[in-house]
Amino acid sequence: MHYEPTDAPAWAAPRALGPLNAVVELPGSKSLTARELVLAATAAGPSTLAGVLRARDTDLMIAALTTLGARFEEDGSPTRLRVTPAPIPFPVSRSERPTADATASAPARIDCGLAGTVMRFIPPLAALADAPLLFDGDDAARSRPLGPLLDAVSALGARVDYLAAPGFLPVLITPGTPAGAGAAGAGAGNAVAGAGAANARAGAGTGPRGLAIDSTASSQFLSALLLAAPLLPDGARITPTGRVPSLPHVAMTVASLRERGVSVEEPATGVPEGERAWAVAPGRPAGASTTIEPDLSNAGPFLAAALVAGGTVSVPHWPASTSQAGDAWRGLLPRLGGTIRLIQESDGAPVLQATGTGALAGIDADLSAVGELTPTVAALAVLASAQGHTSRLRGIAHLRGHETDRLAAIVAEARRLGAPARETADGIEVGALAAGTQLRPALLHSYADHRMATFAAIIGLAVPGVRLDDVACTSKTLPGFTGLWGRMLASASPAAPGREAR
Numbered sequence: 329m330h331y332e333p334t335d336a337p338a339w340a341a342p343r344a345l346g347p348l349n350a351v352v353e354l355p356g357s358k359s360l361t362a363r364e365l366v367l368a369a370t371a372a373g374p375s376t377l378a379g380v381l382r383a384r385d386t387d388l389m390i391a392a393l394t395t396l397g398a399r400f401e402e403d404g405s406p407t408r409l410r411v412t413p414a415p416i417p418f419p420v421s422r423s424e425r426p427t428a429d430a431t432a433s434a435p436a437r438i439d440c441g442l443a444g445t446v447m448r449f450i451p452p453l454a455a456l457a458d459a460p461l462l463f464d465g466d467d468a469a470r471s472r473p474l475g476p477l478l479d480a481v482s483a484l485g486a487r488v489d490y491l492a493a494p495g496f497l498p499v500l501i502t503p504g505t506p507a508g509a510g511a512a513g514a515g516a517g518n519a520v521a522g523a524g525a526a527n528a529r530a531g532a533g534t535g536p537r538g539l540a541i542d543s544t545a546s547s548q549f550l551s552a553l554l555l556a557a558p559l560l561p562d563g564a565r566i567t568p569t570g571r572v573p574s575l576p577h578v579a580m581t582v583a584s585l586r587e588r589g590v591s592v593e594e595p596a597t598g599v600p601e602g603e604r605a606w607a608v609a610p611g612r613p614a615g616a617s618t619t620i621e622p623d624l625s626n627a628g629p630f631l632a633a634a635l636v637a638g639g640t641v642s643v644p645h646w647p648a649s650t651s652q653a654g655d656a657w658r659g660l661l662p663r664l665g666g667t668i669r670l671i672q673e674s675d676g677a678p679v680l681q682a683t684g685t686g687a688l689a690g691i692d693a694d695l696s697a698v699g700e701l702t703p704t705v706a707a708l709a710v711l712a713s714a715q716g717h718t719s720r721l722r723g724i725a726h727l728r729g730h731e732t733d734r735l736a737a738i739v740a741e742a743r744r745l746g747a748p749a750r751e752t753a754d755g756i757e758v759g760a761l762a763a764g765t766q767l768r769p770a771l772l773h774s775y776a777d778h779r780m781a782t783f784a785a786i787i788g789l790a791v792p793g794v795r796l797d798d799v800a801c802t803s804k805t806l807p808g809f810t811g812l813w814g815r816m817l818a819s820a821s822p823a824a825p826g827r828e829a830r
């Protein structure tokens with residue numbers, strides 16, 4: 329892992345000066361926003377989306393879908409969008425380009441930034457466009473895995489040309505010859521008929537397209553094919569090979585498709601891995617009016633702050649039932665030393681409250697289903713190490729392909745603080761600090777990773793002298809993070825003389 333710390337002035341992570349009593353309103357879920365944007369852009373009719381996350385990842389998604397021909401208009405607020413779907417084939421050839429790209433031969437570009445959702449959800453749609461699309465992103469995005477997904481995109485008949493290393497950005501995707509009008513529901517228009525590569529069993533008109541895909545590196549490969557499947561003339565039957573991480577995110581994709589009337593069959597429980605298939609019927613998703621839930625994964629650092637500083641942090645509008653991975657905080661935080669209560673406000677809206685005392689517990693957990701929660705759990709594990717506890721986080725080898733190699737990053741930063749951490753084949757272990765030893769001040773590295781930035785913020789609540797090289801990368805999913813964090817800390821009761829959060 330190569331990382332050059334930025335030259336930006338370091339952010340001094342604020343310490344908690346006493347127990348908290350804060351209510352933190354979080355913006356919309358990144359994952360739900362990404363799915364709703366794609367579904368609205370490919371729907372049979374217009375949609376209205378409320379509670380949309382406006383952050384770097386989701387604004388890049390809006391830009392990508394605009395290039396495909398969808399239209400997004402703010403309806404009184406940036407978080408409320410009216411969406412006019414794109415025709416299919418997506419009219420990329422007519423998209424407005426920045427002047428630098430506007431030569432006859434330059435393909436339209438999709439900037440993926442560092443967003444897994446953009447770099448995974450858009451390529452299968454590129455197979456349904458009327459012109460080539462060039463995908464690229466941040467430097468760090470160029471080492472995030474894409475190969476198995478792009479094999480499936482070529483199985484859909486598109487041509488995939490890697491411009492640097494095979495399996496990675498940048499890549500040029502050229503759609504195959506469009507088939508005749510497909511049976512893909514109202515206004516679906518044409519869809520691809522490809523010669524089909526080795527892993528495509530069926531062509532258009534002969535039953536659902538069969539796609540086998542190795543999704544061990546990311547559940548987003550599977551979600552990406554599921555989102556494109558209803559736009560294919562005969563739908564698709566998708567069989568992931570190997571163990572799929574982050575299954576709640578796949579369930580979220582299925583739920584979002586079904587909400588818009590798309591028929592998706594999921595594998596029955598008990599079907600062995602490798603034999604499980606998801607079957608999606610053809611037919612454009614329906615236009616819809618949808619309100620997006622707050623981001624429960626991003627709630628994690630704020631809830632964790634209550635455990636570290638003591639006191640209570642409340643997150644309003646916690647959904648009573650949800651497909652978000654972040655709902656797992658209700659089970660995880662009690663194992664790390666907190667108390668969790670889901671209460672009903674007088675207006676009936678549920679609120680999640682995390683309460684803590686500053687005393688933390690170590691944890692041994694398989695986080696494969698909720699990998700994106702790992703940096704926050706790891707921050708608590710590092711602080712628990714200074715209280716004599718060991719922790720083991722398992723089932724998360726795929727985090728090596730997240731925004732950065734998160735296993736290497738967490739271990740490097742934990743060690744910089746003096747905690748005995750090490751990588752295992754599929755996770756990390758954090759040992760207990762020797763009695764009488766404390767974590768030390770450090771300039772921590774973000775690795776351009778929003779969740780490594782919030783990792784540092786959590787540590788800084790309790791360890792004096794923690795600074796972070798680049799807090800701005802939190803804008804990937806949570807613009808305004810430092811303001812929210814500061815307001816939460818301002819709720820601290822003044823510490824008794826001599827007392828500071830542990």
Ligand SMILES: O=C(O)C1=C[C@@H](OP(=O)(O)O)[C@@H](O)[C@H](O)C1
Pocket residue numbers: 358359360362444445545546547548551573574577699700726
């Ligand atoms: O589909 C999604 O919205 C996501 C799926 C997961 O990806 P991986 O399966 O690559 O972990 C998750 O970690 C990521 O933050 C968001």
Ligand SMILES: C=C(OP(=O)(O)O)C(=O)O
Pocket residue numbers: 442443444445700730731779805
């Ligand atoms: C893995 C993550 O993001 P992405 O959607 O870019 O994969 C994350 O947010 O933790």
